[in-house]
Amino acid sequence: MTSGPHHPGRNHHVALLALAGIYVTAICAGFFAPYDPSTQSRDLAFVPPTGLHWVDVSGTIHLRPFVYQEGRAYPVRFFVRGAPYRIGRFVPGERHLLGVDAPAMLFLLGTDGFGRDQLSRLLYGAQISLFAGPLGAALSVAIGLVLGGLAGFFGGWVDTVIMRAGELFLAVPWFYLLFAVRMALPLRIEPQDAFVMILAIVAVVGWARPARLIRGIVLSGTTRDYVVAARALGASDLHVLRRHVLPQAFGVALTQAALLAPQYILAEATLSFFGLGVGEPVPSWGNMLAVLQRYDVLSSYWWMFLPGGALLAVFLLYYLVADALHERVAALPG
């Protein structure tokens, strides 16, 4: 079969690579970010992105870019010593990719209302925003695998109970359900716990659709000739589940996870945007965008939109990957 006007086969490698790059950058946020995300420069609120210059006043061209601070030029340096950080909690470091000598500041993407570096916050925020999605999706799909598997395999009242419960979760518009589940948890919550809370919420909200799909696969899987033959040869329930059913369910589970991940990234962003998710001072892409609810910020400071642009890029990449996965699973024999 010829694939339509576009060729997902080629695109999705690029998309996967780009996603991987973004995730690695997020993990190593400490190194790529010039500053600590909560360091404030109160007198430098809403400073526009620092201009990088190559040509100075006298017209000389410099190979090393520099920034102006009160009329003086400061060259941009690589691997500078700065605020200490940890990569993945354990590896300590204090070298940053870029930096300038004090008293100049390097705000490549401007600052927010507290004078915090937007680039550093974007990078650290990615650690929360980008990981809530896939982890939540994995949890949801895992619950879906177990419950859908049980429902399809045992049938009877187990099936009825699980599928009816799933129906309730699918009957509510998604964001309404998200906030209803959010209602069950305390209003004020520590930023560290908020991440776990969001994972729990999205896992509860999203298990029904994967469960339904997995159940369908299990149902069709247990009635196949070769499964019946295996049973006739004395295969146990567990054996059939492990050898014949789960491998088939795996492709569907993977596609579902790829589809759910961006949706959950958005869930985190939306919860935090409305002040019910990750709160200050910990940055997340959602709570960074929240300041745009102020008219003056919305109309004047375009760089506050950058987390939105980042969300957009990640979303597009995820959809490309999910599309490719979907086509690949659909093309599988059987």
Place this chain on the structure above:
Amino acid sequence: MRYVWRRLGHAVLVLLGVSFLTFVLAAAAPGSLVDELRLDPRVSPETIEAMRVRYGVNDAVPAQYLRWLESIGRGELGFSIAYNGPVGPLLWPRVRNTLLLTIPATLLSWLIALPLGTWSAGRKGGWLDRLTAGATTTLLGIPELVLGLGLLLFAVRTGYLPTGGMTSLNFEELEPWQQMRDVLVHLILPVTALTLVSLPVLVRHVRASVAEVVRARFIQAARAAGVPERRLLVRHALRTAANPLISLFGLSLAGLLSASFVIETIMSWPGLGPLLLAAVAARDLHVVVAAVSCSTVLLVAGNLLADGLLYLADPRVRPERA
């Protein structure tokens, strides 16, 4: 007729289930509005205890739920502690406003998606098809939150459109026809946002369904018999593809209502979304349950409508399920 009753009965059961589930979730929440009052030193413990008794917070959750169900009969849908009044009168204008957004957005997106999807299915690989495919993929990748903020930015920068709310400040002083015009102008931005959200999914599905039919033998036969291409697509292919598309109507509603939550809240449109958000923040139990149930009613009603349409459009559906 039995079919209709069965579908209705099922819908009522789902609604009961959803409202009970929400009630249990919301009641399990630590802290209520009454508890928040405890932080206020001017409110005595006796007053708080009296309030707890009055609002029935002390009772078991099932008993509270039954009382809530009872109040539906009186059109109250419970009691809002934050607004100090029954929930019903709070809810109805909000539902109307949400419908005011979602119905035009649904109509608009189908009006665009049907011709666009059919056309690109007919000219697979043509320039329009490729353009549509690119545009839908891009639109799919734009989260509602970012789309809403982007449109707001556009409104702020150009100044052509109001940047939020449903009416202008001087709304009360306007003539009736001016009031209508005012609301219409305020509708443009959120309806555009919602249409852009639901459009890509619809276009993709219309294209896929029509493309599947176009491959069928009877279309080839009709083409061989000299039926013009346009008539072939509209009269034969689109009609045959109507079935999955009607089902899609019900499904797409879920996404639309969900997106409406975000768009309403960002653009401060006084619909169900902002009401729910404020109620969650204020721990206003009955309002949360009522708003969530209400959104479910809208969704279930849409699905019932789709089922009804399917029943009318396709005789094959009837004997199986009746």
